[in-house]
Amino acid sequence: MVWRAGLGLAGGTVTAAVELVLLALAALLMAYALAFSRGQRAMPEIVAAGARALTELERRRLARFLGERAEAEYGPLRALAYLVLRVPVGLLGGLIMLLILYGAATGVRLAVSWWITRDYMDGIPPAWWIVLYTAVAGTVLAFVAVQGLVGVVALERRVARRCLGPSPLAEYERRIAQLAVSRAEVVDAVDDERRRIERDLHDGVQQRLVALGMLIGRARRAGDGERARDLLRQAHEESRNVLEDLREVTWRVYPAALDGEGLRAALETVAERSPLPVTIEYGLDARPPHALEIAAYFVVCEAVTNAAKHSGATRVHVRVRELDRSAPAPGPASGPGHAGPDGHGPGGRRGSGGRERMVSVRIEDDGDGGADPSGGGLAGLARRAAALDGTLTVHSPPGGPTVIDAELPCG
Numbered sequence: 001m002v003w004r005a006g007l008g009l010a011g012g013t014v015t016a017a018v019e020l021v022l023l024a025l026a027a028l029l030m031a032y033a034l035a036f037s038r039g040q041r042a043m044p045e046i047v048a049a050g051a052r053a054l055t056e057l058e059r060r061r062l063a064r065f066l067g068e069r070a071e072a073e074y075g076p077l078r079a080l081a082y083l084v085l086r087v088p089v090g091l092l093g094g095l096i097m098l099l100i101l102y103g104a105a106t107g108v109r110l111a112v113s114w115w116i117t118r119d120y121m122d123g124i125p126p127a128w129w130i131v132l133y134t135a136v137a138g139t140v141l142a143f144v145a146v147q148g149l150v151g152v153v154a155l156e157r158r159v160a161r162r163c164l165g166p167s168p169l170a171e172y173e174r175r176i177a178q179l180a181v182s183r184a185e186v187v188d189a190v191d192d193e194r195r196r197i198e199r200d201l202h203d204g205v206q207q208r209l210v211a212l213g214m215l216i217g218r219a220r221r222a223g224d225g226e227r228a229r230d231l232l233r234q235a236h237e238e239s240r241n242v243l244e245d246l247r248e249v250t251w252r253v254y255p256a257a258l259d260g261e262g263l264r265a266a267l268e269t270v271a272e273r274s275p276l277p278v279t280i281e282y283g284l285d286a287r288p289p290h291a292l293e294i295a296a297y298f299v300v301c302e303a304v305t306n307a308a309k310h311s312g313a314t315r316v317h318v319r320v321r322e323l324d325r326s327a328p329a330p331g332p333a334s335g336p337g338h339a340g341p342d343g344h345g346p347g348g349r350r351g352s353g354g355r356e357r358m359v360s361v362r363i364e365d366d367g368d369g370g371a372d373p374s375g376g377g378l379a380g381l382a383r384r385a386a387a388l389d390g391t392l393t394v395h396s397p398p399g400g401p402t403v404i405d406a407e408l409p410c411g
Contacts, residue, residue, distance in 0.1 A: 005153055008065025009093040012156065015057060016090025019083045022050050026080065048076035055079040055164070058086065068157045072164040082163035089159060093152040100145045107138055182386045192380050204245045212238045263293040267318060270301050276308050276316050276365075283321035288359055292408050295384050296320065296361045299392070299406045302377050303363040311367025311402060323358040323407065357410040358390075362403065369400035381406070 026047040033044050055074065062068035074082070113119050114126035124130060166174070212235055219231035258266045264282045271278035288296075300318055307313045371378065373394040381404075385392040390408035 004065050005149070006097070008061055009097060009149060009152060011061050011065065012058075012086075012090040013094030013097070015054065015061065016087045016094065019054055019087050019090070022047075022054060023080075023083060023087065026051070043076055043080070047080070051076055051079040051083060055082055058082075059160070059164070062156060062160055066153055066156060068160055070157075070161050070165050072160075073166045073170070074164045078163060082159065085159050085163060086156065089152060089155050093149065093156075096145055096148045096152065100142070100149075103138065103141055103145070107134075110134065182383070182389075188383060200245075205242060208238060208242045208245060212242060258290075258293055258297060262287050263296055263320070266293070266297050267300055267320070270297075270304055271318075274304050274308060274316070276304070276313060278304060278316045278318060281317070281319040281321075283319070284359065285322075288408075288410055291388060292359055292410065295388050295390070295408055296359065296406065298384060299361050299381050299404070300363060302381055303365075303404045306371065306377060307363075307365040307367055307402070311365055311369070311371070311400070313365035313367030313400075313402075316363065316365045319360075319362045319364075321360050322410075323360050358407045359410060361406040361408070364401055364403045367400050367402055368398075369396045369402050370398050371396035371402050378404075 029044045029047050059072060110121055113121045114131070120126070215231050215235035215238060219228045219235060222228040222231060263284075264280075267280050267282065271280055287293075304316055304318075307316050371394060373379070373382070373396075378392075378394055382392040385406050385408060388408050390406060392404070392406045394402070394404050396402040
């Protein structure tokens with residue numbers, strides 16, 4: 001919002017004036033400390049505390065008004081260096097805003113003198129070519145001033161990231177640690193998936209096959225033809241149940257629709273097979289990458305299955321859409337299924353800035369809530385999202401509703 005950015009820049013001008021006073025006092029106090037403490041205490045505590053307080057105030061201003069929520073790692077010295085760099089930026093923003101206000105006031109005075117009071121400024125009457133010239137010049141100057149404010153906003157963000165954010169080496173080390181964790185979590189997720197498949201086969205298909213074999217054996221040993229036909233009929237019905245269980249298992253392992261018709265068709269299949277009414281809101285124009293389709297499908301499938309089995313819900317709404325947002329700065333990953341302070345969960349995509357295309361998958365049900373993000377199913381989904389450098393958050397207060405949000409990068 002333009003008005004929000006304007007308020008942020010106006011606040012930055014005020015804080016820049018306060019910081020200028022702090023820097024002047026800090027220079028005197030640090031010079032005194034260097035002269036009389038023999039180099040043992042280069043920065044007095046009052047200067048360090050003031051630098052930290054003003055830097056934290058600036059971070060809150062940037063987050064609230066300018067949308068800059070990059071992670072910060074800084075001590076007193078880096079905080080003081082940040083203030084030294086941002087004071088001229090803040091004062092520059094204030095100067096540009098004053099020029100805009102002055103230009104607007106001059107334009108209003110010209111309009112009033114030309115068409116209301118007839119007391120022409122500088123004795124210049126409103127000839128059509130003078131009005132045109134003034135309008136064009138004012139528009140160009142206003143455009144240049146607004147672009148200057150845009151540049152100040154970008155400079156504010158860049159200075160904050162450069163001075164307060166982690167160093168490039170720390171970013172690389174953290175990224176390597178995140179990749180190592182996500183790789184281990186992917187291995188765990190694959191093992192959990194294998195155990196689930198084995199459990200489904202053992203508890204479902206295998207038991208039905210045993211029952212089928214027993215029915216056929218009893219039919220072979222039956223001396224009564226009527227009894228044998230009845231047992232064979234039961235065996236035939238049991239074989240159909242076995243086929244249904246096999247289809248269910250293979251559908252949960254991997255849906256064939258993903259290879260052919262894509263994610264939308266696979267999600268429609270989930271809605272058709274669900275015992276609950278499921279509405280699908282699909283907003284992707286182009287087909288996403290195959291790995292993203294697989295992850296999004298399993299997130300929806302697991303969430304719908306959990307809602308049908310455990311939540312007591314009467315309906316489920318699934319929304320898939322594309323996002324285009326600024327990439328946040330690198331930060332530590334949260335636990336499975338939990339969102340961090342900035343709304344990002346485990347293994348989220350955290351670049352050094354810029355734009356990235358994301359696919360948002362949101363599943364909401366009207367159940368009783370209370371879903372445990374660290375449970376086996378949801379934790380597995382979080383690991384699956386983290387493997388793609390994405391995030392998964394769960395909001396499920398007691399009484400509902402349960403909302404599961406997954407954000408997966410497109411590239």
